Amino acid sequence: MxxxxxxxxxxxxxxxxxxxxxxxxxxxxxxxxxxxxxxxxxxxxxxxxxxxxxxxxxxxxxxxxxxxxxxxxxxxxxxxxxxxxxxxxxxxxxxxxxxxxxxxxxxxxxxxxxxxxxxxxxxxxxxxxxxxxxxxxxxxxxxxxxxxxxxxxxxxxxxxxxxxxxxxxxxxxxxxxxxxxxxxxxxxxxxxxxxxxxxxxxxxxxxxxxxxxxxxxxxxxxxxxxxxxxxxxxxxxxxxxxxxxxxxxxxxxxxxxxxxxxxxxxxxxxxxxxxxxxxxxxxxxxxxxxxxxxxxxxxxxxxxxxxxxxxxxxxxxxxMPTMPDFDGRFIDSTVEVNQQLNQYQLESYFFESNLKKGSGHALFIDEQNHVWWTLSQNRLEIRLVENGQEKLKQILSLSIDSDAFHLIQIEKKKEKLNVWLDQVLYSELSLEFSKKVGTVTIDAEMLEGTILTQLD
CATH class of the missing domain: 2.115.10.20 (Glycosyl hydrolase domain; family 43)
Incomplete structure (x- = not known):
């Protein structure tokens, strides 16, 4: 086509x-x-x-x-x-x-x-x-x-x-x-x-x-x-x-x-x-x-x-322009979005979604190994957990309207993981997980424009 x-x-x-x-x-x-x-x-x-x-x-x-x-x-x-x-x-x-x-x-x-x-x-x-x-x-x-x-x-x-x-x-x-x-x-x-x-x-x-x-x-x-x-x-x-x-x-x-x-x-x-x-x-x-x-x-x-x-x-x-591997742009149910996201175990990927406030896994391997983020009215928090130990905790002060939509973007290329909010690069992580692949999750009352694309 x-x-x-x-x-x-x-x-x-x-x-x-x-x-x-x-x-x-x-x-x-x-x-x-x-x-x-x-x-x-x-x-x-x-x-x-x-x-x-x-x-x-x-x-x-x-x-x-x-x-x-x-x-x-x-x-x-x-x-x-x-x-x-x-x-x-x-x-x-x-x-x-x-x-x-x-x-x-x-x-x-x-x-x-x-x-x-x-x-x-x-x-x-x-x-x-x-x-x-x-x-x-x-x-x-x-x-x-x-x-x-x-x-x-x-x-x-x-x-x-x-x-x-x-x-x-x-x-x-x-x-x-x-x-x-x-x-x-x-x-x-x-x-x-x-x-x-x-x-x-x-x-x-x-x-x-x-x-x-x-x-x-x-x-x-x-x-x-x-x-x-x-x-x-x-x-x-x-x-x-x-x-x-x-x-x-x-x-x-x-x-x-x-x-x-x-x-x-x-x-x-x-x-x-x-x-x-x-x-x-x-x-x-x-x-x-x-x-x-x-x-x-x-x-x-x-x-x-x-x-x-x-x-x-x-x-x-x-x-035609290439579509994302998971196209949830017009799915506003967090449950349905996560059900489909969980089907993708990837090593390298790009993820984005628009939300007002919420949280999610930038990478989830298991409970002992993951990268977690939380967006609230006045801060963005990012936590890196390896082998059950918290290796990094970033708390970034923000001044944003929690009644407005904000764009969260995550790019993982093998051991490198970056997190953007509203096109501002807030976190650059180097990962040392023994397992390289994982999933992405998101939890928010309102979601728009969610996509996941596998990278080479």
């Missing part, structure tokens, strides 16, 4: 700048719109259902977000959904005022909305394409796109570049943007050479190295493509003159126009249903349509010796 791109394609609608949120077993997709940002839902990244309007532009003539709702990206943190979106003021003739574009925040208690716009924008200069990045220590950084004297392209021609700023909280930047990438090659501009772009940032961390993927070229034609740069740190120390980020092969694209797709780019990376595989969700034009409307496409991302390798656009049938 397979699928063909595009996965979202409705004539009369431009599906530009797609972003995906994974929450409680579902995927939610948002994209650019003039005044109403739609939201779609899926269980497999391929088959999508439109489920409503997530955000509407303000009708207040003094508000910062009147029109041009670009590049919405949504994150979930401690019970609240935050949408980072670009918007513009409206000219008297109803068009967008491109000179007054800002990034701002809208909030909701549901991934489908309605999201409520904050009264003031997040940024105070021309800015688009917000990407909030959460490091595995819990620190947040905002990557976004600006247009100023520092971001000029070849020959001093006007252009846009990506910067990064630390976030004081999820609604406030520190106000010290630092350069990430700016256009440096003729290929990063339009055919006329009158404007240059490095935009659409998305950040990954792989084996301790930071990768900022970005799009360059003109989004309206075949010059558009995807690139990346790397850095040992998410943000440097030299402000708009910083050079911490190095473009791969001096700015060589890793995804570009071919016979199947024109102008692929502005993307996000999201884990597939098995919690392991990486997928790129991006937009592109269909060459046969000859319309100024972008369609949503999905392709694999794989790591090859530290390099990002993207599946090129194709008209062929592609294999």
């Amino acid at each position: 397979g699928y063909k791109n595009p996965v979202i394609s409705m004539k009369g609608t431009d599906h530009g700048d797609p972003a995906v949120l994974k929450f409680n077993g579902f995927y939610y997709l948002y994209h650019t719109a003039a005044k109403e940002i739609p939201v779609y839902r899926s269980t497999n990244l391929i088959h999508w259902e439109k489920v409503g309007v997530a955000l509407q532009a303000s009708t207040d003539p003094k508000h910062w977000a009147q029109i041009g709702l670009w590049a919405p990206e949504v994150i979930y943190e401690n019970g609240i959904f935050y949408m980072y979106v670009t918007a513009a003021l409206m000219n008297q003739d109803g068009t967008e005022n491109d000179e007054v574009r800002r990034i701002g925040v809208a909030k909701s208690y549901s991934p489908t909305g309605p999201f409520q716009l904050n009264p003031e924008p997040l940024t105070n200069e021309w800015s688009i394409d917000a990407h909030p990045f959460k490091d595995d220590d819990g620190s947040y950084y905002m990557f976004y796109n600006v247009r100023n004297e520092y971001t000029r392209g070849p020959n001093g021609v006007i252009g846009t570049g990506n910067v990064v700023d630390r976030m004081k909280d999820l609604e406030t930047l520190t106000g010290n943007p630092t350069m990430v990438v700016k256009p440096e090659r003729l290929e990063e501009g339009n055919k006329e050479g009158s404007f240059y772009w490095n935009e659409g940032p998305f950040v990954l961390k792989h084996r301790g190295l930071y990768y900022q993927m970005y799009s360059a070229g003109f989004f309206g034609d075949e010059t558009y493509g995807v690139y990346y740069a790397t850095s040992k740190v998410p943000i440097g120390h030299d402000g708009m003159n910083d050079k911490s980020w190095i473009k791969w092969q001096n700015g060589t694209p890793i995804l570009q126009t071919n016979e199947a797709c024109l102008g692929p780019g502005h993307h996000v990376i999201v884990k597939g249903p098995n919690g392991i595989d990486d997928y790129m969700v991006y937009h592109g034009y269909e060459p046969k349509e000859k319309l100024g409307e972008r369609r949503v496409r999905v392709g694999r991302l794989q790591w090859k010796d530290g390099h990002i390798d993207l599946e090129p656009p194709t008209n062929d049938t592609i294999a």
